[in-house]
Amino acid sequence: MTARLQCLSHTPLVGHVDPAQDVLHEVRQTIAEARDWIATFDPELVVLFSPDHFNGFFYDTMPPFCIGMQAHAIGDFGTPAGPLNVPQELARDCVQALLEDGVDVAMSYTMQVDHGFSQPLDELLGAIDARPVIPVFINAVAAPLPTFARARVLGEAIGRFARSLNRRVLFVGSGGLSHQPPVPELATANEHIRDRLLGSGRNLPPAEREARQQRVIHAALRFIEDQHSLHPLNPQWDRHFMELLSQGRFAELDALRNDEVSRLAGRSTHEVKTWVAAFAALSSFGAYETRAPYYRPIPEWIAGFGAIGAQTQTGVAVA
Numbered sequence: 264m265t266a267r268l269q270c271l272s273h274t275p276l277v278g279h280v281d282p283a284q285d286v287l288h289e290v291r292q293t294i295a296e297a298r299d300w301i302a303t304f305d306p307e308l309v310v311l312f313s314p315d316h317f318n319g320f321f322y323d324t325m326p327p328f329c330i331g332m333q334a335h336a337i338g339d340f341g342t343p344a345g346p347l348n349v350p351q352e353l354a355r356d357c358v359q360a361l362l363e364d365g366v367d368v369a370m371s372y373t374m375q376v377d378h379g380f381s382q383p384l385d386e387l388l389g390a391i392d393a394r395p396v397i398p399v400f401i402n403a404v405a406a407p408l409p410t411f412a413r414a415r416v417l418g419e420a421i422g423r424f425a426r427s428l429n430r431r432v433l434f435v436g437s438g439g440l441s442h443q444p445p446v447p448e449l450a451t452a453n454e455h456i457r458d459r460l461l462g463s464g465r466n467l468p469p470a471e472r473e474a475r476q477q478r479v480i481h482a483a484l485r486f487i488e489d490q491h492s493l494h495p496l497n498p499q500w501d502r503h504f505m506e507l508l509s510q511g512r513f514a515e516l517d518a519l520r521n522d523e524v525s526r527l528a529g530r531s532t533h534e535v536k537t538w539v540a541a542f543a544a545l546s547s548f549g550a551y552e553t554r555a556p557y558y559r560p561i562p563e564w565i566a567g568f569g570a571i572g573a574q575t576q577t578g579v580a581v582a
């Protein structure tokens with residue numbers, strides 16, 4: 264039984280608003296190196312933890328966590344569209360195992376996902392259907408949000424299930440770190456946006472989809488000029504968070520308060536619960552060591568942008 268982990272920030276802005284060539288090169292190198300490391304491992308199963316951005320999950324029924332038995336990517340911001348390669352029986356077994364393990368999760372046979380899922384699959388594995396993947400949604404934008412502690416509990420339980428499979432498993436956490444792109448909030452939405460957040464946004468007319476994307480692109484262009492036009496990035500918080508994960512300090516991660524994290528690092532920072540869940544899943548295989556940490560605040564992508572890999576300490580079998 265072996266497991267590896269790769270966490271990686273995502274951004275829909277790549278290719279739309281990009282940083283300077285040297286920064287872009289550095290990020291591409293980081294991703295290429297992670298991709299090679301994963302290819303060497305040759306995972307038989309990928310468990311991908313990702314948020315959504317009101318593209319697949321809405322306030323009509325918003326679960327804190329949801330596992331897909333089938334999933335398709337919408338291809339927002341030019342990311343790949345189409346079905347993910349979900350091993351349906353295994354995904355079902357995973358839900359069953361979680362429920363029996365005391366962790367209640369939702370499930371979906373028609374899961375709609377956005378760049379949060381498709382970007383890391385494409386970048387780390389080469390295509391969104393390259394490997395069997397169990398998609399695990401974590402609500403990171405639709406308040407009220409699940410806690411850091413529950414993300415850890417979910418991850419640990421998924422790790423226990425994965426361990427029972429006797430396969431090479433890769434855990435992926437998608438999103439984060441500090442950032443607050445212009446994702447709408449129910450509390451402040453006008454009537455039209457409110458209607459979209461309640462569910463009518465599931466299949467946006469193309470013109471509205473385009474206008475929505477342009478709004479994010481314009482916000483990024485403005486943020487480059489004025490880093491107080493949105494919640495500022497917080498490199499200090501980001502580095503501290505990565506350290507907590509590297510050192511397996513789960514009690515301190517559990518203690519992170521949602522409102523405090525929003526205040527310090529921005530509302531979309533809750534995407535890092537995907538990293539917590541992925542690390543917790545890996546921890547169910549035993550002690551781990553991290554590798555190739557990368558961090559840089561990238562205003563062009565409205566993101567504290569990070570990546571980190573990890574594997575069980577021997578890198579081989581865990582009894």
Ligand SMILES: O=C(O)CCC(=O)/C=C/C=C(\O)C(=O)O
Pocket residue numbers: 273274275316317379438439442444445446447475476478479531534564565566
């Ligand atoms: O346009 C909207 O309503 C939502 C904007 C959006 O989808 C932004 C997403 C940004 C990220 O995924 C990110 O920076 O993590």
Ligand SMILES: [Fe+2]
Pocket residue numbers: 273314316379438439531534
């Ligand atoms: Fe995101």
